[in-house]
Amino acid sequence: MPERRPRKDAVRNRTAVLAAADALFDRCASPDEVTMADVAAAAGVGKGTLFRAFGDRTGLIRALYQARLEPIRKAVEAGPPPLGPGAPPLERIPALLDAVLCFKLDNRGLALALEESGGMSPYRAEHYETWHxxxxxxxxxxxxxxxxxxxxxxxxxxxxADLVEHLAGQERVPRETLRAYLAGFTASVLRPRPPQR
Incomplete structure (x- = not known):
């Protein structure tokens, strides 16, 4: 039996919901401010449509996060060095961490909402397991x-995300300074260690 394709209106609704959620998380002072009712109203769909498509608020946040993260995932899997395959580990690890930092700086509200959602450890999230x-x-x-x-x-x-939010949001550390801090920290961790006696 052929696989059923989503109806055009379902695809349209999903696109509208993700765009509405995207805009709401970008404008909010705190990710807790964005409710499913807000997203449904902004997207022009019923709350039932929202829950059927994403399950709950965490499912919606996860879907939006994955959609935004897709360009980085593609670059990591098949892009050119230093982020993509083929680069030496000592170049690829700093490039990967810098890309994740920049992504979280560009998506602070959403990244914080995802790490704080669902009441489970962020270390058990699928995206974290992939990066780790x-x-x-x-x-x-x-x-x-x-x-x-x-x-x-x-x-x-x-x-x-909580550290990025603290440094960029509360401490007002400039983006390039944060990137330099991360590069220095990563280099110190990756520095060859003398053999132990």
Whole structure:
């Protein structure tokens, strides 16, 4: 039996909902301000349509986050170095972390909403597991890195949405300064370590 394709109005509604949610999260002072009712009204659809398409608020946030993240995911999977395959790990890891930081700076409200939603640990989210696995696998290729599992967590902690929001939002640290801080921190973590006696 052929796979059923979504109806045109369902595709249109999904596009309208994602665009409305995108605009609302961009304008909000706090991600908690955006409700499903707000999104439905802005998209011109009923709340039932919203819940059928995304399940709940967390599902909507996750879908919007994944849609925004898609260009980075494609660049990581098939783009040119230093972000894409083929670059040496010592170049690719900093490029990947910088791309994630820039993404979270550009999507602060949404990234914070996703990390704070659903009451579960952000470390168990699908997108986090993907990034962690990639960074861990790259670290495994770096000579002298014996604790790649933990080091990958530590590096990704530097680009958590709550930290990015604190530094960029509350502390008003400029974007390029944050990028330089991250590059310096990453370089210090990746620096070859002398053999232990």
């Amino acid at each position: 696995g990639l960074v861990r696998d790259l670290l495994d290729q770096v000579p002298g890195q014996s604790d790649s599992e933990f080091t990958a967590h530590a590096l990704l902690a530097a680009v958590r």
